[in-house]
Amino acid sequence: MLSVLGMLFDGIAYGMLLFLMSVGLSVTLGMMNFVNLAHCSFAMLGGYVTVTLMNDAGWPFFATLPIAFVAAAAASVVLERVFFRRFYHAGELPQCLLTIGIVFVSIAAAAYIYGTDQQPVQLPDYLQGSLHLMGLDFAVYRLVLIAIALAITVLLVVTVEATRFGAKVRAAVNNQRMARGLGIDVDTLFAVTFALGSGLAGLGGALAIAMLGLDPSFALTYLIYVLIVVAVGGLGSIAGSFAAAMLLGVADLAGKYYIPAFGSILIYVVMLAMIMVRPTGLFGRR
Amino acid sequence: MQKVVIGCAGAFFGLALAALGFYPAAAADAIKIGLIMCYSGQFADTATQMDNAIKLFMKQNGDTVAGRKIELIRKDTGGIAPDVAKRLAQEVIVRDHADILGGWILTPNALAGGDVSAQARKFMVVMNAATSIITTKSPYMARTSSTxxxxxxxxxxxxxxxxxxxxxxxxxxxxxxxxxxxxxxxxxxxxxxxxxxxxxxxxxxxxxxxxxxxxxxxxxxxxxxxxxxxxxxxxxxxxxxxxxxxxxxxxxxxxxxxxxxxxxxxxxxxxxxxxxxxNYDFNHQSKLNAAFVKAYNADYHRNPDFFSIGGYDGMHLIYAALKKTGGKTDGEDLIAAAKGMSWESPRGPMSIDPQTRDIVQTxxxxxxxxxxxxxxxxxxxxxxxxxxxxxxxx
Amino acid sequence: MTTQTISGPHAVLQAQARWRAAEIAFWLATLLPFVLAPDYLVLASQVAIAALFVLSLDLILGFSGIISLGHAAYFGVGAYTAGLVSVHGWGEPLSGLVIAGIASGIWGYVTSFIIARFRHLALIMITLGLGLLLQEAANAASWLTGGFDGLQGIHTWPLFGKIDFDLYGYTAYSYALAVLFVVFVAARRIIHSPFGLALRGIRENGARMPAIGASTHSHIRTIYTIAAVIAGLAGALLSQTTETVSLEALGFQRSADVLVMLILGGAGRLYGGLIGAVVYMVARDQFSGLNPQFWYFWIGLLLIGVVMFLPNGILGGLAFAAERLKAAARKRPPVSAP
Structure with missing residues (x-):
């Protein structure tokens, strides 16, 4: 019984990670129908920024996180202005080709700059080990992860639900043409949202490396997981991505623990079942 | 309009492949080693470490053996891809006239390469892949990693x-x-x-x-x-x-x-x-290893690992076998020379089992x-x- | 008037179906490697196999609008079937090819019932999920598939009992090219048939087709099954000519690669996929030969460059340029006809 709770805790922490890495993609896909397969490249960038600052410049772990966010957001703005914006109306096939090309370039660039090896990530002592509460072990890092992810979720929800900017974003996701008709500058709005989404991916990447490791293939390895979260959650839905990430995080871990022989299959089975029942995702409208 | 397009395309199809045929042939008297490894993709670092050690060995021991120059031809499989590995092995033999096949990091690729080694009667040195059965695939194959x-x-x-x-x-x-x-x-x-x-x-x-x-x-x-x-x-x-x-x-x-x-x-x-x-660690205490680690660090600013040592000793085996055959590169001659060969490596004493052509080591x-x-x-x-x-x- | 309206669409289809001189030139050009690049025939054989695989994806994606990120599943089923038939004592290539095509066709037919119900992102994820599931299943069933090490002991008998598969790839390329050509002719016929026209209707507007009395789902099931057979044939060719099959035959990477090749060449044009396969495979071979570690960078740049300047793929871009030239030529002479 206790281990079920432990399992839930671990699964939720893993889910939070998936959520941070995928929420940006969900919103941008929902708003512009732009298929950005390079989303995890931004996560990878965040990871490398954190590793560099920690290992080479001796920064404390937490101080690197905002930089990871800013770096990924800045890189995404450049790419958005130079490449992506030309393809908003080009259909999904050219978008796939463009962003896969960017993934390839990012992988090669990372290998060239940082080498092909795993980056060592040594967390500070106070983030290691676990807390004993009510007879359960709670890993400190997972607690921190959940806290950060929850804080960001609240921030996101408040931004989207209660600010003027959020209202515009919601309008653009719901009906882009109508939003334009109302005088909302959807292009600029999208650029900002895109930067925020990529920044979150960068932050997610920075937080993920301590659990998932970091090497140049990161940009492709976790792309599938991110796509799954987005599809199951529903395009453009923060709540959907959150629920999907929790569900998949817990299902993945539970499956691997209770039926290890089929553990790797379970996440795909859950995804297929969810999408067959709700093709537009948990909270998707389209 | 389609006509022009498809005509262009057709000519391109032919020419793209045909153009490849006009590469200048390299010096004929060099001994060529085709290194078939996963230089890119998920296992890229393994290849990096092994390639570093191979370069180091050639720097230390010269690029000439038995009067013939050694030339490396590097080919990337991009990961687990036996079909690609097999094609690359065929190509380095057929096109580049490679005499020896080296590298081989992943088992499925090495198994596929074994077929080519057997068919073309080429000496093949497995420098990493560790599944036992690999060396049974070709009578011209030896291994310098571990199983x-x-x-x-x-x-x-x-x-x-x-x-x-x-x-x-x-x-x-x-x-x-x-x-x-x-x-x-x-x-x-x-x-x-x-x-x-x-x-x-x-x-x-x-x-x-x-x-x-x-x-x-x-x-x-x-x-x-x-x-x-x-x-x-x-x-x-x-x-x-x-x-x-x-x-x-x-x-x-x-x-x-x-x-x-x-x-x-x-x-x-x-x-x-x-x-x-x-079978190896950079912290293994021996004079030979200390020198190896020092030289490796001087060139590549990191420590060698067990992938490196597989490549280093793989090159040692190739050099030693070539010395024994006097520069002859027939598969039969080289594998005969390799069988039973023993030497002192940075990892310690090691030898090639004359029966199985597999590695014997501490x-x-x-x-x-x-x-x-x-x-x-x-x-x-x-x-x-x-x-x-x-x-x-x- | 009435006769015209009846014969109209048929005449259009017939006109489209006529073989053009340029097409004949294309196929003649595929023989050039035998003469000009005999050292590259092994590569050429794998290019032809990739082209066959891309053709299969073009039928569903390019002509029917069914996007897939898991098409390697059918390639893999064909590859494993051909391999297993050979391992269990029957290495005759042509019959092995047919058996593999049937097996992947059956799997395609079964899954087509799911595929036909979805579109867009849901479809991408379902094809992806089904592909990954199958790969995991193949990993788990290592008693059958050989698991991670790949299937061992494949031996392909000589073609027609006479022609051995040689180290230089003469047989492999001839065999793969012949199969590619035959399948291409068949695919071409399908595209230029009324059924093919209906498929394009589904691609353009899937909701309206049932309104004019066309059964969307059954059309999709049919073309999906046909595409699965072709993908299976491609897989079988690869396992027969290389005598290896491993789990990556079913993998995500292969599904993504084939998609990239198709978009690169131009989807929805029979020759687009073929061109894409040639460009991608040759570029990859050359870049990785020149720079084994960082060739991804150059292939990435190639993709970005193509999509920036030729958003409809190489063939799409060429067709556009040709049309512009022709339009310019048409404008120049003064119009004398009434």
Whole structure:
């Protein structure tokens, strides 16, 4: 019984990670129908920024996180202005080709700059080990992860639900043409949202490396997981991505623990079942 | 309009392939070694480490053997891709007139390469891939890395003889992991140990805390863990720390990759006490190794690992065999020269088994300890002259 | 008037179906490697196999609008079937090819019932999920598939009992090219048939087709099954000519590669996929030969460059340029006709 709770805790922490890495993609896909397969490249960038600052410049772990966010957001703005914006109306096939090309370039660039090896990530002592509460072990890092992810979720929800900017974003996701008709500058709005989404991916990447490791293939390895979260959650839905990430995080871990022989299959089975029942995702409208 | 387009396209199709035919041929008298490895993709770092060692060997020993120049032709398989590996092997032989096939990091690729080696009668040196059966694929093949049974059977026997009675095993659920599990359990049980539980987890497993908890629940004397290199050893280390495993009470056993240099850096003090089996570590204490590590660091600013040593000794074998044949490159001559060859490597004494063409070497049992400020694998035992038990089993 | 309206669409289809001189030139050009690049025939054989695989994807994606990120599943089923038939004592290539095509066709037919119900992102994820599931299943069933190490012991008998598969790839390329050509002719016929026209209707507007009395789902099931057969043939060719099959035959990477090749060449044009396969495979071979470690960078740049300047793929871009030239030529002479 206790281990079920432990399992839930671990699964939720893993889910939070998936959520941070995928929420940006969900919103941008929902708003512009732009298929950005390079989303995890931004996560990878965040990871490398954190590793560099920690290992080479001796920064404390937490101080690197905002930089990871800013770096990924800045890189995404450049790419958005130079490449992506030309393809908003080009259909999904050219978008796939463009962003896969960017993934390839990012992988090669990372290998060239940082080498092909795993980056060592040594967390500070106070983030290691676990807390004993009510007879359960709670890993400190997972607690921190959940806290950060929850804080960001609240921030996101408040931004989207209660600010003027959020209202515009919601309008653009719901009906882009109508939003334009109302005088909302959807292009600029999208650029900002895109930067925020990529920044979150960068932050997610920075937080993920301590659990998932970091090497140049990161940009492709976790792309599938991110796509799954987005599809199951529903395009453009923060709540959907959150629920999907929790569900998949817990299902993945539970499956691997209770039926290890089929553990790797379970996440795909859950995804297929969810999408067959709700093709537009948990909270998707389209 | 379609006409023009398709006509252009057709001409392009032909010319694209045809244009490839007009490359200048390289000097004819050089001995060419086709290095077929996964230079890009998920396993790229393995290839990097091996390639570094190969370059170092050639720097130290010159690029001329028996009066003939040695030329390397590097080909990338991009990961597990036996069809590509086989094509590249065919191409380096047919097109580039390679005399020797080297590299071979992944088992499926090496198995496919073995077919080409047999068909074309070319000497092939497997410098990493560790599944036992590979060397049976071609009579012209030798291996300079290690085999999974060689390391894990030895570890199993050693554990049982050193006070460990009950072991829980956990491995990645695919070929190499299952191979390692089989041979560790066999070695352990043959020497009187008892397996109290085992689990195979999915290959792409990002989180191991659940499995460590499972093992902890049955309180064994030791947990045997096999995961592929890369991100996973560090993840295992984190799970051990989170689940509060005391490595003095519950020993952690594993193969080399579990305590690789990067893994130790990421794990921190949580790694203390992990016992692994390996054929090589940069911390192995010998004069030869100290010089090797120093030279390697001077050129590549990092430490060599067991992938490096496979490449380094692979080149040694090729050079030594060529010296013996006087520069003759027939598959028959070279493999005959390689059989039974023995030499002193930075890893210790090693030789090529004349029957199986597989490697015979000292297998080391190491424990992670803190030396100064650094976590290192310190040799605590060594088993000399270990042959591959996989071949003997047949 | 009435006769015209009846014969109209048929005449259009017939006109489209006529073989053009340029097409004949294309196929003649595929013979050039035998003469001009005999050292590259092994590569050429794998290019032809990739082209066949891309053709299969073009039928569903390019002509029917069914996007897939898991098409390697059918390639893999064909590859494993051909391999297993050979391992169990029957290495005759042509019959092995047919058996593999049937097996992947059956799997295609079964899955087509799911495929036909979805579109867009849901479809991408379902094809992806089904592909990954199958790969995991093949990993688990290592008693059958050989698991991670790949299937061992494949031996392909000589073609027609006489022609051995040589190290230089003469047989492999001839065999793969012949199969590619035959399948291409068949695919071409399908595209230029009324059924093919209906498929394009589904691609353009899937909701309206049932309104004019066309059964969308059954059309999709049919073309999906046909595409699965072709993908299976491609897989079988690869396992027969290389005598290896491993789990990556079913993998995500292969599904993504084939998608990239198709978009690169230009989807929805029979020759687009073929061109894409040639460009991608040759570029990859050359870049990785020049720079084994960082060739991804150059292939990435190639993709970005193509999509920036030729958003409809190489063939799409060429067709556009040709049309512009023709339009310019048409404008120049003064119009004399009434």
């Amino acid at each position: 999974t049974p060689q390391l894990n059977y030895t570890l199993g026997t050693w554990a049982a003889k050193n006070g460990i009675k009950k072991v829980y095993t956990m491995v990645s659920n695919y070929g190499p992991g299952i191979d390692a599990e089989t041979w560790f359990q066999k070695g352990f049980k043959d020497a009187g140990g008892q397996i109290v539980g085992s689990v195979r987890f999915p290959v792409d497993n990002p989180d191991f805390s659940a499995f460590v908890q499972r093992a902890k629940d049955v309180s064994p004397d030791a947990i045997y863990i096999w995961v592929p290199g890369g991100a996973q050893p560090a993840a295992v280390g984190k799970a051990l720390a989170e689940r509060g495993i005391d490595t003095n009470k519950t020993r952690i056993l594993g193969q080399d990759a579990l305590a690789s240099e990067t893994a130790l850096k990421s794990m921190g003090d949580g790694a203390l006490g992990i016992i692994t089996v390996s 297998v080391y049992i190491r424990k992670v300890e803190k030396v100064g400020n650094e976590l290192l694998n310190v040799d605590i035992d060594a088993v000399p002259n270990v042959k591959d038990p996989g071949h003997a089993a047949k």
